[in-house]
Amino acid sequence: MNSLGFDRPPAETRVVVAMSGGVDSSVTAALLAEQGYDVVGITLQLYDHGVAVQKKGACCAGQDIHDARRVSESLGIPHYVLDYESRFKEQVMEDFADSYIRGETPIPCVRCNQTVKFKDLLETARDLGADCLATGHYVRRDVGPDGRARLLRGVDTGRDQSYFLFATTQAQIDFLRFPLGGMEKSEVRAHGERFGLTVADKPDSQDICFVPQGRYVDVIERLRPGAMEAGEIVDMDGTVLGSHEGIVRYTIGQRRGIGVGGQDTPLYVVKLDPAAKRVIVGPRDALRTAAVHVRETNWLGDALPDDGLPVQVKIRSTRPAVPARVHSGEDGGLHIVLDVPEYGVSAGQAAVIYDAETATRVLGGGWIGKAVSADPRLAAA
Structure with a gap:
């Protein structure tokens, strides 16, 4: 050999x-x-x-x-x-x-x-x-x-x-x-x-x-002319705090350059609503994510048990793997429940699943379609 x-x-x-x-x-x-x-x-x-x-x-x-x-x-x-x-x-x-x-x-x-x-x-x-x-x-x-x-x-x-x-x-x-x-x-x-x-x-x-x-915004403007639509910046209660020139200029967890000032506490981008062209901002605690729904999955492990499988999962490339439990989801997707909420998880990122014992073997993963907030006001939205 x-x-x-x-x-x-x-x-x-x-x-x-x-x-x-x-x-x-x-x-x-x-x-x-x-x-x-x-x-x-x-x-x-x-x-x-x-x-x-x-x-x-x-x-x-x-x-x-x-x-x-x-x-x-x-x-x-x-x-x-x-x-x-x-x-x-x-x-x-x-x-x-x-x-x-x-x-x-x-x-x-x-x-x-x-x-x-x-x-x-x-x-x-x-x-x-x-x-x-x-x-x-x-x-x-x-x-x-x-x-x-x-x-x-x-x-x-x-x-x-x-x-x-x-x-x-x-x-x-x-x-x-x-x-x-x-x-x-x-x-x-x-x-x-x-x-x-x-x-x-x-x-x-x-x-x-x-x-x-x-300058990723320049690339988007070139590939999708007219995609930059202005809209409102609102707090978690819907109060209008300002305006923006396109949600593509914002990412979940962003703090600087949001476009609103004069607030008593620091504000972060906690949600993007492309249908309403709204950027929702709130305190850092509102960035806590309790679970993620994953689409376009690739599974390399054994069949998942009915009650799910304990694993470790990375939901951002720069973050360490954390304990979680993965379940079969709808339409061939996966539902991952985090043992402890993570901050700043965004749809479009990857959730990569490793073995629970050593977080060494890649068991699979997928693209995050929805991040379920630990904040009831955002989780229900």
């Missing part, structure tokens, strides 16, 4: 590596080539051929394609650039804009993994005769006692990307490999220096690749 789990020599195992031009995917390709695998590098052209994204910390830009090509040349592996721009615009960018218009806070990087990368790219890898697709994600894959491949959190807790991969299906996990999942970031950079890669000290991507300078 070789290091990727195939019963044949590495030289007879073809691996397609998704190369973004960063240090992680470059080291992934280098390690596999060093082990003697038949490595093919693929970089996806996702947005505007790199012209509109000329900023540090953005992935998928022209410089990144250049970097991936240079690394491939230094490793002596074939490298291809695939134009996925149209499908990326349709499946990721337009979904991003529509989600904000619905009063949600989307995570386009998850949607990109769910559609373009782990669906379209995976099919392309199969077409190239690959035995597997490898990426530089900080997440682990192993095979459980039942013989099924499992998705686990990365060893480097500060870099773990399992939250962003909750939508990876069982069939996709079977085909995917994550060589960096058991490493710390410092170890990966050390490998980059050992291989003499030009990207060894390249900064990590920080921003959404199609949102220059973080």
Whole structure:
């Protein structure tokens, strides 16, 4: 059995590596080539051929394609650039804009993994005769006692990307490999220096690749002209406190830049009502969420018991996993009841479910369709 789990020599195992031009995917390709695998590098052209994204910390830009090509040349592996721009615009960018218009806070990087990368790219890898697709994600894959491949959190807790991969299906996990999942970031950079890669000290991507300078409102205006409709800012009792120029400018939990002042206590955005074009504000306690309804679910665990299953759940990428109980919901969804209310949960975010004991194995997850407030006034609304 070789290091990727195939019963044949590495030289007879073809691996397609998704190369973004960063240090992680470059080291992934280098390690596999060093082990003697038949490595093919693929970089996806996702947005505007790199012209509109000329900023540090953005992935998928022209410089990144250049970097991936240079690394491939230094490793002596074939490298291809695939134009996925149209499908990326349709499946990721337009979904991003529509989600904000619905009063949600989307995570386009998850949607990109769910559609373009782990669906379209995976099919392309199969077409190239690959035995597997490898990426530089900080997440682990192993095979459980039942013989099924499992998705686990990365060893480097500060870099773990399992939250962003909750939508990876069982069939996709079977085909995917994550060589960096058991490493710390410092170890990966050390490998980059050992291989003499030009990207060894390249900064990590920080921003959404199609949102220059973080101005997501500009992207929405371009994709959905006329979507910015003015409306009222009201308190939880319906008293009008001010006006706004579009709910897409607000997110749940926002405190600064709301547009109302002179209040005795700090106010936060606690709810968005796109139908009424209203932004509802209130005290921080009103941000407490008791439960979430989840749609578009991907379940990787065993069948759920009738009385639910104790789990741990992350409802924001930057928050730790917390104890909860997950139940089967309507229309194939899930209903997650939190043991202790969480703050600032927004529709459009992901709820990612882990095992209750260690919060290591990804059991599944889905997109939050509704956050049930612990405040009776909002819960009933």
